[in-house]
Amino acid sequence: xxKQFFKQVLPAMAAFAFSGLYxxxxxxxxxxxxxxVGLAAVNxxxxxxxxLQAAGTGIGMGAAVCISVCRGRGDTxxxxxxxxxAFLLLAAAGVLLAVSLFSFGTPxxxxxxxxxxxxxxxxxxxxxxxxxxxxxxxxxxxxxLIRNYDGALAAMGAMIAGFVTNIVLDALFVSVFGWGMAGAxxxxxxxxxxxxVPCAFYLWRVTFRIGSGPVRPAGHMCGSILRTAVSxxxxxxxxxxxxxxxxxxxxxxxxxxxxxxxxxxxYATAVVMLLLQGVGDGSQPQMSLYFGMDRPxxxxxxxxxxxxxxxxxxxxxxxxxCLLRAAxxxxxxxxxxxxxxAAKAMPVFTIGFIPIAxxxxxxxxxxxxxxxxxxxxxxxxxxxxLALLLAFVLPRMIGMDGVWISLPVAQILLMLIGCxxxxxxxxxxxxxxxxxxxxxxxxxxxx
Numbered sequence: 001x002x003k004q005f006f007k008q009v010l011p012a013m014a015a016f017a018f019s020g021l022y023x024x025x026x027x028x029x030x031x032x033x034x035x036x037v038g039l040a041a042v043n044x045x046x047x048x049x050x051x052l053q054a055a056g057t058g059i060g061m062g063a064a065v066c067i068s069v070c071r072g073r074g075d076t077x078x079x080x081x082x083x084x085x086a087f088l089l090l091a092a093a094g095v096l097l098a099v100s101l102f103s104f105g106t107p108x109x110x111x112x113x114x115x116x117x118x119x120x121x122x123x124x125x126x127x128x129x130x131x132x133x134x135x136x137x138x139x140x141x142x143x144x145l146i147r148n149y150d151g152a153l154a155a156m157g158a159m160i161a162g163f164v165t166n167i168v169l170d171a172l173f174v175s176v177f178g179w180g181m182a183g184a185x186x187x188x189x190x191x192x193x194x195x196x197v198p199c200a201f202y203l204w205r206v207t208f209r210i211g212s213g214p215v216r217p218a219g220h221m222c223g224s225i226l227r228t229a230v231s232x233x234x235x236x237x238x239x240x241x242x243x244x245x246x247x248x249x250x251x252x253x254x255x256x257x258x259x260x261x262x263x264x265x266x267y268a269t270a271v272v273m274l275l276l277q278g279v280g281d282g283s284q285p286q287m288s289l290y291f292g293m294d295r296p297x298x299x300x301x302x303x304x305x306x307x308x309x310x311x312x313x314x315x316x317x318x319x320x321x322c323l324l325r326a327a328x329x330x331x332x333x334x335x336x337x338x339x340x341x342a343a344k345a346m347p348v349f350t351i352g353f354i355p356i357a358x359x360x361x362x363x364x365x366x367x368x369x370x371x372x373x374x375x376x377x378x379x380x381x382x383x384x385x386l387a388l389l390l391a392f393v394l395p396r397m398i399g400m401d402g403v404w405i406s407l408p409v410a411q412i413l414l415m416l417i418g419c420x421x422x423x424x425x426x427x428x429x430x431x432x433x434x435x436x437x438x439x440x441x442x443x444x445x446x447x
Contacts, residue, residue, distance in 0.1 A: 001286070005302060008285055008286060009283055010282070011155065011156035013278030013279060014160070015143060016277055016278035017271055018160055019053075019140075022166060022188055024267065025163075025167055026042050026166075026185075026188060027039055029174040030174060032175070034121070034174075038121055038181055040114075040118045041114065041124075042125060042181075044109060044113055044114045044118065045114075048112075048126060049126070049129050049136075051097070051101075052097060053140045054140075054236035054237045055097060055140075056090070056138070056141040057233065057235075058230065058233030059137075059225065060140060060142060061284070063089075063144075063145060063229075064148045064285070065284065065288050065367060066221070066225055069289075069291055069292035071148075071289060072292020072293040072294075073293070083145075085221040085222045085225050086141065086145065088222060089229075090138065094134050097137075101126070105123070105130070106119075109123065125185045127185075128181075128186055128189065129189065132192055135189060135196045138196035139193075139195040142155075142200060142202075143158070143159065144281065145199075145203055146202045149202075149203070151199075154199070154202050155199065158199050159195055161198070162191040162193075162194040165190060165191045166187050169183075170187045173186055227370075228372060228375075230375075230376060231366070231367040231372065231378075232367065235277060238380065238382055239270065241383040242386060242407065246390075246406075246407065249390045250403055252395075253399055254400040254403065257338045257341060261329070261338045261345060263334075264328060264329045269349055272317045272321070273360075275313055275317070276361075279306055279310040279357070279361060280363060283302055283306040284368040286302045287299050287302050287364070287368035303361065303365045306361045306364070310358070310360065311354060313357065314356070314357040315353075317350070318353050321346055321347075321349075322347050322350060325347060326343045328346070329343055348405055349404070349407060351412075352407055352411035352412070355408070355411040359378055359414050359418055362421070363379055366425075377417065377421065378414065378418055382410055382414050385413050389409060390406050394406045394409065
């Protein structure tokens with residue numbers, strides 16, 4: 001079990017880390033070629049691009065959980081049905097997102113703060129990104145699916161290949177050819193294609209090993225996928241809300257230097273958050289499989305191993321960021337005042353690594369075992385708690401220091417809520433073995 005755990009988790013951590021670097025790479029090349037206007041345009045357009053990735057991640061992870069549970073129960077009919085349902089949902093999401101963003105992308109960019117030349121550049125970037133919607137959805141959705149078919153290394157390899165392609169083409173399109181925003185967006189889309197194609201080929205080969213007959217879309221199984229998908233979708237989107245909330249608070253209570261300092265901190269801590277999410281989502285295939293097999297002791301053993309490894313990962317990153325807190329702002333080019341502020345605040349943010357490690361694994365455990373309501377609380381609770389702390393409590397009491405400590409405080413509170421939800425889950429657990437039909441095999445069990 002331990003060997004299989006690390007075989008799943010380590011590639012998932014690497015894949016998540018690389019997935020979070022796409023926009024950073026675009027920003028690096030655009031900042032050097034186009035300048036501040038281009039950099040601002042990429043940052044403003046990023047939430048809309050992230051929406052595509054979050055939709056793919058949600059559908060892919062939701063289907064992966066249902067498929068693993070079906071595999072654990074030996075239900076090949078349900079397995080094939082949910083795989084077909086995932087394809088149907090991806091097609092529907094692609095059409096819906098394409099129509100919505102092509103129609104309302106410009107007003108959305110304006111609402112996010114783009115004006116004048118920044119808005120023009122953001123529109124150029126977004127339009128090219130939207131041309132690759134099918135590949136962006138596929139790249140993010142297929143990776144969790146193939147991880148559930150012993151394809152963790154394949155998913156990691158595909159992600160790395162796409163990332164390297166993005167770097168090479170960014171250098172070529174932006175720095176050499178001078179294509180600016182369109183070149184950076186095109187490099188991102190092609191990188192996603194390079195990721196999606198091998199994942200699709202791997203999954204195509206898998207379908208021949210699942211029972212008999214072709215995999216067909218199963219609309220009646222989409223509901224169970226969507227119920228689970230809400231949590232991983234939220235995990236992908238919630239960091240954006242956290243960044244927006246803290247940027248606003250830093251602007252109000254500290255000014256431009258505080259915003260710049262938080263930008264440095266958010267870049268440094270974002271990779272840590274992705275690594276911790278990789279631990280949780282990498283352990284999902286095993287937890288879902290054992291849950292489907294009605295082996296609760298094995299499910300808990302995987303979860304506890306994930307807790308331990310996530311804690312070790314968190315501690316290692318706490319030490320690293322604290323030791324490098326003065327060098328990191330310099331690497332990102334922060335000014336003297338912003339660099340000093342970031343170096344001072346960095347250790348405060350690392351306080352939250354331990355609780356967020358617990359929260360990421362707990363969330364993955366809940367949706368891997370289809371306890372969706374507590375998963376929703378864990379996913380969306382962080383942004384809600386942070387908003388309340390920023391709006392009504394800490395900054396009003398202690399100013400800018402209150403802004404810095406608000407996120408770790410919210411994460412600690414969420415950890416306590418997670419402990420309560422786990423206790424409630426243990427107390428009220430009702431076993432579902434033998435009570436669910438193949439068609440509804442992935443319905444949410446009652447708590």
